[in-house]
Amino acid sequence: MGACYLSQLSSIIVQNAPFFLHKTCTELPKIKTHWFRQRQATLNFEGFEQCEFCAQYCSGFFYNIGGAWDMCIRCAKFADIIKCEGHQHFLFYDFKCNEKCNGCGTNNDIGAFRCGKCKFTLGFGCLTLPHSALHKIDQHMLNLTYHDDREQSYCDICEQERDPRLWYYSCSNCDTSAHTECVLGQFPFLKDGSTFSHYDHKHRHDLEFFRKAEGYPRCSYCGKLCQEEILKCKKSTCNYIVHCKCRNYQV
Ligand SMILES: [Zn+2]
Ligand SMILES: [Zn+2]
Ligand SMILES: [Zn+2]
Ligand SMILES: [Zn+2]
Ligand SMILES: [Zn+2]
Ligand SMILES: [Zn+2]
Ligand SMILES: [Zn+2]
Ligand SMILES: [Zn+2]
Known part of the structure; x- marks a missing residue:
């Protein structure tokens, strides 16, 4: 099992598998009329982009609708x-x-x-939330769950309260339950190595996204150890590396 490079519709646990393409993804129409506002939609490849519909960052194909809205492939299938x-x-x-x-x-x-x-x-x-996902909190697959009969609930990952009226992930074997964003993390649909090519005035090389940094580098912005998602310069002669949260990646 592997994640299709284009759609990333498959379960998110296999993101780093060597990529292959679903036949259906290689056949995506380059131009179509999308039902959203009945505008023309054009297929583009983006290294690192936020979908304006699901609000997730993705790398892969996007439809640009009417020259105004970027919609990821996961949203475009609906x-x-x-x-x-x-x-x-x-x-x-x-x-x-x-x-x-x-x-x-x-x-x-x-x-x-x-x-x-x-x-x-x-x-x-x-x-577009995945129906199941893995997290180290539980050895089983956590399933997207739509109802919680309890009056008060807590997330087993962040240990904060969880609104029982909202969707969450759970394991029925272990009674684990958690916020969707705690299970998925901030960038579940970005692949390691995704290219981020939006420059700022201080650093003007392409950056690469990684879920974890190798070794113990320090962030070029805040100086703290890089133990979470990072953006790292693609040029081997440049040591620029920053936490995603330290870099204004919104464009
Ligand atoms: Zn596919
Ligand atoms: Zn989307
Ligand atoms: Zn109804
Ligand atoms: Zn949580
Ligand atoms: Zn929602
Ligand atoms: Zn379990
Ligand atoms: Zn930092
Ligand atoms: Zn650089």
């Missing part, structure tokens, strides 16, 4: 009328919907899927 595992009724995309998503409790100014029969609302961010 139609504007969907059935999802977390809800019993059909959901319809509503551009004007500003209600809070029932999965994560946040709203998005580009709209959301909403139910025609009840008040359920779902954003792209929750719609």
Whole structure:
């Protein structure tokens, strides 16, 4: 099993496997009319980009819709009328919907899927969450879970409270439960080695994303050890390395 380089639709535990392409991904149309605002969508390859629909950073193919919105391939596979595992009724995309998503409790100014029969609302961010994921907190696969009957819940990873009305990951064997963002981390859909080529005024070489740094380098910005996600200069003669959080990667 490996993660398709283009879609990264497969389970996120295999991100560093040598890449292969799903046949369906090599056949993605270069140009199509997307249902979102009925605009022309053009296929682009991006090294490091934030999807404006699910808000995740991804590397791979994106559709640029109407010259204005970047949509990742994970989001682009959905139609504007969907059935999802977390809800019993059909959901319809509503551009004007500003209600809070029932999965994560946040709203998005580009709209959301909403139910025609009840008040359920779902954003792209929750719609595209992997159905299962691994985390070192539990030896089993954690499954995306939509209902929690308890009145008060805690996350076993960050040990903070967890709103039982929102979606979470859980293991039914061990009774482990955790926030989706604690299980997935900040960059679940970025592959190691993804190229980040947005320069700032101080450093003007391409950077590469890595989940972990080799050895014990210190961040060029804050001076602390690099023990989490980093961006590292591609030039071997340059020692620039920064925590992702220390680099303004939003573009
Ligand atoms: Zn694929
Ligand atoms: Zn997306
Ligand atoms: Zn959500
Ligand atoms: Zn409903
Ligand atoms: Zn947590
Ligand atoms: Zn377990
Ligand atoms: Zn830093
Ligand atoms: Zn450099």
